[in-house]
Amino acid sequence: MNTLCVTEREQKQAAQIRRQYRSPQADKMAQLKKLDGKVKRPGKWAALFLGAAGSLVMGAGMSLVMVWQNMQQGIALGIPGLLLMLLAYPVYGWITGRRKRKYAEQVLRLSGEVLAGSSQANQ
Numbered sequence: 001m002n003t004l005c006v007t008e009r010e011q012k013q014a015a016q017i018r019r020q021y022r023s024p025q026a027d028k029m030a031q032l033k034k035l036d037g038k039v040k041r042p043g044k045w046a047a048l049f050l051g052a053a054g055s056l057v058m059g060a061g062m063s064l065v066m067v068w069q070n071m072q073q074g075i076a077l078g079i080p081g082l083l084l085m086l087l088a089y090p091v092y093g094w095i096t097g098r099r100k101r102k103y104a105e106q107v108l109r110l111s112g113e114v115l116a117g118s119s120q121a122n123q
Contacts, residue, residue, distance in 0.1 A: 028114045035107055039099045047092035054084025 006014075019027065061078025064070045 032110045039103050043092040043095035047088040051088040054081045057081030
């Protein structure tokens with residue numbers, strides 16, 4: 001009789017290798033996470049870009065005021081930078097909201113399948 005003694009580490013490694021060869025349809029939770037990222041990522045990037053650009057513009061305006069004592073140009077440059085930073089969160093909400101409406105049906109269907117599968121596995 002041939003007995004194979006497999007350690008817990010080897011079992012985890014085998015499971016990881018097995019996941020790489022399964023079809024993408026088999027792992028519904030991974031699909032759900034990917035879809036969730038697809039919904040949220042564009043809004044995050046847009047907000048990140050607006051916030052970073054706004055802080056750089058506002059910083060340039062502050063430099064004009066504090067280093068070169070050029071008050072008018074510094075304020076004229078700092079206020080638009082501040083406005084860009086203030087727009088970051090509403091733009092994130094707007095983009096994410098639109099994408100949530102676009103992908104809502106797919107996310108709900110897929111999450112329902114995951115929840116149905118987990119309730120069947122628990123019984």
